[in-house]
Amino acid sequence: MSLLNKNETYNEKSNQRLFKILSIFLNLAPDYVDANMINEITGGDPYGEEFAFANIAATACGLDVFDNDEDKLFFRSHFLPCFKKLDAKPYFDDPYYKNIVFPKGNIGNWSFETRICKPYEAFVYDDPKIYPDGKILPCIGFFDVEYPFPAVLENGREWMTLMPNETNTTKPALDTADGKVLTFGLGLGYFTYMAAIKPNVESVTVVERSRDVIELFKKFILPQFPDPQKIKIVESDAFDFAENQMKDGAYDSVFVDIWHDPSDGCELYLKMKEYEYLLPHAKFTYWVEETLKLYI
Numbered sequence: 001m002s003l004l005n006k007n008e009t010y011n012e013k014s015n016q017r018l019f020k021i022l023s024i025f026l027n028l029a030p031d032y033v034d035a036n037m038i039n040e041i042t043g044g045d046p047y048g049e050e051f052a053f054a055n056i057a058a059t060a061c062g063l064d065v066f067d068n069d070e071d072k073l074f075f076r077s078h079f080l081p082c083f084k085k086l087d088a089k090p091y092f093d094d095p096y097y098k099n100i101v102f103p104k105g106n107i108g109n110w111s112f113e114t115r116i117c118k119p120y121e122a123f124v125y126d127d128p129k130i131y132p133d134g135k136i137l138p139c140i141g142f143f144d145v146e147y148p149f150p151a152v153l154e155n156g157r158e159w160m161t162l163m164p165n166e167t168n169t170t171k172p173a174l175d176t177a178d179g180k181v182l183t184f185g186l187g188l189g190y191f192t193y194m195a196a197i198k199p200n201v202e203s204v205t206v207v208e209r210s211r212d213v214i215e216l217f218k219k220f221i222l223p224q225f226p227d228p229q230k231i232k233i234v235e236s237d238a239f240d241f242a243e244n245q246m247k248d249g250a251y252d253s254v255f256v257d258i259w260h261d262p263s264d265g266c267e268l269y270l271k272m273k274e275y276e277y278l279l280p281h282a283k284f285t286y287w288v289e290e291t292l293k294l295y296i
Helices: 003-028 035-042 046-060 069-082 095-099 164-176 190-196 211-224 238-244 262-273 289-295
Strands: 083-085 105-107 110-117 123-130 136-142 147-154 157-161 179-184 201-208 231-235 253-256 283-286
Touching: 003 069, 003 136, 035 046, 046 069, 046 083, 069 083, 069 136, 095 190, 105 211, 110 211, 123 164, 123 289, 164 190, 164 253, 164 283, 179 190, 179 238, 190 201, 201 211, 211 231, 238 262, 262 283, 262 289, 283 289
Parallel strands: 083 136, 179 201, 179 253, 201 231, 253 283
Antiparallel strands: 105 110, 110 147, 123 136, 147 157
């Protein structure tokens, strides 16, 4: 077996192990690490916090990074590079975050809440990084400060939050938004707001199937937009609209965000791509597309 094949085999097995371990960690104990644990290792040196965080998380996940050679290699090659301390300031300075005020309110099964991300609480902050040798590393971040964030919930389940992952994974679509913009999925209206404030965006048409989500948005969020006249909201199923109305809009860019996460998005993603031919000159982007491709 060549060295390349050996590396591919090791990375494939390690990728699977890494995603399994981190999935359990993020779902069961994302706030396990705290400032006291970090300071015990770093002595207050902020430059060592990522290494300290990864070591504490590894221990919590059952890895023996001191005496087990296999775990030590796995830690260095896959586990440690996943973790990054993020600067909270750019997220606090985000225009939507700064300018939109979220009162606690609900309509039907949908509601708005403000939640708290604790200092050193772990979260996914971007699509996984894919390397030429087959290594795939999730992007796990943490702040050293408390980060309040808005969330929209359906029957108590988070549907969308304004955490760094939402900001970062929406950026590719915002970078291409131009002219007449069409977006499928409303949520908190983050993409809608950020696209509408771009000078080169003429209008934003939002397709949303939930009347309650639309009413929440119209009541609490849309009045805070600087240019609400740019926004048109259509109550419709995404695929009904795509099949019957999309070609009539002469849209310049289209953004699709109608899934909760990649696990339920692959089928919807592939189905929507079949409609791209209706707008041959438009730029299509899809939320967390790179992650969807990994799942597919």
